[in-house]
Amino acid sequence: MNGTTLHEPPVPASWRIALPHTVAAVPVARALVRTALAELENAADSDTAELLTAELVANAVEHAAGNGPIELVVELLPTGCQVEVHDPDPAPPGDLTHPHDTEPDPWQEHGRGLLLIRALSSSCGHRPTESGKAVWFRLPAVPQQRRPAQGAL
Template sequence: MPLHADRSNSTVTVHHGWFYGRPDQVAAVRAFVADRLGGCPVVDDAVLLTSELATNAIQHSPSGLPEAGFGVLIEHEHGRSVRITVHDGGSYLDAPYVAQPEPDAEHGRGLFLVDVLATSWGSHATLSGRKTWFLIDE
């Protein structure tokens, strides 16, 4: 559902998707972001970073339990920025953090990529889980 608002002659488009907390859904998340951002110049980075947050939601929160899931919110201010939020079943206590994996480690680089490629990012607890977001300037 697109939402268009006048903000200094820019257009803001908002999309929301819900995904089951299964590993096969990460590909669906990638396709969702790629489709909704179309020709946006930062679409590739947005797809990669959303994929990392979706994987974290499945692996590190109750969103990965059977029949659970997570939401993805895309806010695109055309010509300015893209903000994507993943809302999962995370807790008040377990905030995501940037790990320092060993060079040959197979896991642990997701938030490192977010930290490097995003303009800014953050996470906060809500009554219904945790929201982790990133912002990329166009």
């Protein structure tokens, strides 16, 4: 070679964890996403990723038939991140990719999770798996904001 160093693109990193089929899975899932995204300089927005992950995990806990574990998969990609939640129920999530024609009732406590995922993610969807389904969303990478030097005002 002529002294030129070839830089290979970074290999995507991923995390996979089995979570209990209980509401206790939600804060664990949020913490994993926060930790995973902290590994990258130009990661996806952590607050949005945590919110959408919490919605997916809560939906799986509440709506998925069976009581097998829920699996969380977080993939860090050069273009952002993808989060998947696997559950044992093969039934697709209601209206994830095809919204209702009507707005949700503002007085109801439920019914906005999938709306948030559609609105805040760059893409989302679901797919069948051998043991049920996976519901996913993607978020684009955002540059880190510059922080003032310590002591500077």
